[in-house]
Amino acid sequence: MTTASPQGQPLVSIIVPIYNAEDYLPFCLDSILGQSYGNLQVLLVDDGSKDSSAQICDQYAAEDPRIEVIHQSNGGIGMAQNAGLDAARGQYIAFADNDDILDRRNIELLAVALQTTGADMSKARWRQFGLSQLTQVTQEAATGAPDPSSITVFENPLRAYQSVFCKSFRLLGDFLGRKTEARYFNEANWCRLYRAGVWQGVRFPEGMYAQDVMVAGRLYERMKKVADLDVNLYNWLQSPGSVTHAERGFGFHHDNFAAGAANFRLAHVHGITPMRSYYTMASALDAQAQLAAQDQGLAQAYGRDRRQAHELLASLGPVRRANCLLHRCVRSAEKRVYDRKIKNMS
Structure with missing residues (x-):
């Protein structure tokens, strides 16, 4: 079931899988709750954290009724993401990692792009930052990004996913005026806003790495068009302890x-x-x-x-x-x- 606020804003469900993130989780949650777009269902899925992350989630939920906390035994990020998808009631769905920071206008601008273009998914640009920049990035994100200078709508996202990924060719394409960067997808699910129907019948594989890569093709093959905003709306923390950068077996x-x-x-x-x-x-x-x-x-x-x-x-x-x-x-x-x-x- 989908709902809308009295102001007519469609409900957006933001899914945040959480595991042992006590050091950075408050920064992430503050950036979500401070969104300029108010009609949110914030789904915090605690995946059996061994630190104080579960308590942090419960404390935030006690102070903001938009937050719903799901506690589960540790099953991996795919299981946590699926628990969030199963509980989502929003017309639109977004994801965030538990140590990243959303720009204040993230959901607002992505939602406007979906509504005005009729796209199945909207996405924006992001930046990486280190721990030494945490305070600065938090302050800048809370200020809010400017409007995008352009919104590029393209079709056949599955073809774009497979062909537009080398940075050198993206730069060359932009130089030639082809807006190639706009057609680039990274392998994450954050900094995107999906129509909920895209996820019908699609769930992440559980108990494996690369769960986001595994579902990428299935998602893109069912989309007709995607809208890209040329503005930074997401800040990706480069932490040595993350799965992305830790030693891999x-x-x-x-x-x-x-x-x-x-x-x-x-x-x-x-x-x-x-x-x-x-x-x-x-x-x-x-x-x-x-x-x-x-x-x-x-x-x-x-x-x-x-x-x-x-x-x-x-x-x-x-x-x-x-x-x-x-x-x-x-x-x-x-x-x-x-x-x-x-x-x-x-």
């Missing part, structure tokens, strides 16, 4: 390979060259190879994934294979530069 890379392979097949069915998904598989295999060289017990699993990647690439024609290989080389070089930048961010 074989299971992490195997799950990323599996997600890439699933999206590869889906794109192929739709006649779309799966360049991004090939890069996802290839980079996961590179990491698996290093770990398998140190532990022969992993060699069999690595071999299966490697054979699967070879078979999938062989299923493409020569031009599509060449495009996959080219984009892999370019993106791999960009990734090395990105990793050095993030490592130096404090």
